[in-house]
Amino acid sequence: MGKLPSSFILRSVVNGGSHLSNFHSSSSSSSSNTIATHIEALSKKPMSVRGKGKIYYRFDNVDDALIFFNKMIGKQIELLGVSHDGxxxxxxxxxxxxxxxxxxxxSVxxxxxxxxxxxxxVTFSTLINGLCIQSKISEAISIFDGMTERGYQLDLIVYNTILKGLCKIGNTNRAVRFLRLMEGTGFEPDIVAYNTILDCLCKKGLLKEALNLFSEMKVKGIRPDIITYNCLxxxxxxxxxxxxxxxxxxxxVDNNISPM
Incomplete structure (x- = not known):
């Protein structure tokens, strides 16, 4: 598909891998089924990882492992089970x-x-979610724009992630505009999208706007849930x-929704 036009993505190409060797894991342990657990484990005890054939590489800390990954990724070496495919x-x-x-x-x-x-x-969605969690919404939208420009088939998860990120920083106006963008591109916002914006509007005291949105979703046949009512x-x-x-x-209560 060629290079993506987003300058944010292009910068990651230029700087790809340049920071990997500086990694120090200080986060809490993630699920045992995720690669994050294996990366974090490297900082706690020596570990041997099998490469191609019967070659084993021993790492005494996470820095060694990531330096190795940064050097060898272009040579088809598998590190921590990470092969050369997307x-x-x-x-x-x-x-x-x-x-x-x-x-x-x-960098990856x-x-x-x-x-x-x-x-x-999925790759881009993961990065968008990570950026939104860190409130780096402009960068997340930059990746989103790059995806749409290149014809990626986006899903509700991507849209809802951006909506959540916009609401996290309190940008309700842009969140509502983004909701309209979803509709304009053929995506019908679901209850998750509406609840995300309703929660933000109510927390900012914009009850009139919230009630208008509440009425809109009911007209569209989207059934309010316990989260919807709690927000309002x-x-x-x-x-x-x-x-x-x-x-x-x-x-x-009349709608058979039990209060929490």
């Missing part, structure tokens, strides 16, 4: 993101692009609108 390298990117090291995840992305390995939607009821109570909160509570 799927395996995406697992490594996910591991770095789980450890909160999005910079190393981007840079390596992928240099080597001509085409990233998948808490928003009403915070503004001293107890009667409206009680009315909404009764509506929730």
């Amino acid at each position: 799927y395996s390298m995406s697992i490594l990117i996910n591991g770095f993101c789980q450890l909160g090291r999005i910079d190393f995840g981007l 992305l840079g390596k992928m692009l240099k080597l001509g390995v085409e990233p998948s939607v 009821i808490h928003g009403m109570c915070n503004l001293g609108r107890q009667e409206e909160a009680t009315r909404l509570l009764n509506e929730m």
Whole structure:
């Protein structure tokens, strides 16, 4: 598909791998089934990793392992079970993101692009999620824009991740515009998308906007859930609108939704 136009992605190509040797794992242990666990384990005890054939490489710490990975990735060496295909390298990117090291995840992305390995939607989605968690929304949207420009088939998960990131930094106006973008591209926002924005609007005291959105989702046939009602009821109570909160509570019970 050629190079992506996003300058943010292109910078990761130029800098790909340049930071890997500086990695120090200080995060808490992740799931035992993730590559993050294996990376983190390297910082705690020596470990031998099998390469091609019967060659074994011993690492005394995470720095040694990552320096090795940075040097040998272009020579088809497998490290920690990471082969030279997009799927395996995406697992490594996910591991770095789980450890909160999005910079190393981007370095691996840079390596992928240099080597001509085409990233998948999952690869980019993982990075977008990692960036949003760190409130780096501009960078996340830069990757999102690059994906749309190059014709990647996005899914609701990607859109909802961006929405969550925008709401995390309190940018409700842009979140609502992004919701309209979803609709314009043929994606019907689901209950997760609406709840994300409703929660943000209510926390900012924008109850009128929240109720308008609430009415919109019901007109579209999207059934409110316990999260929807909780957001609105808490928003009403915070503004001293107890009667409206009680009315909404009764509506929730009438819809066979039990209060939490």
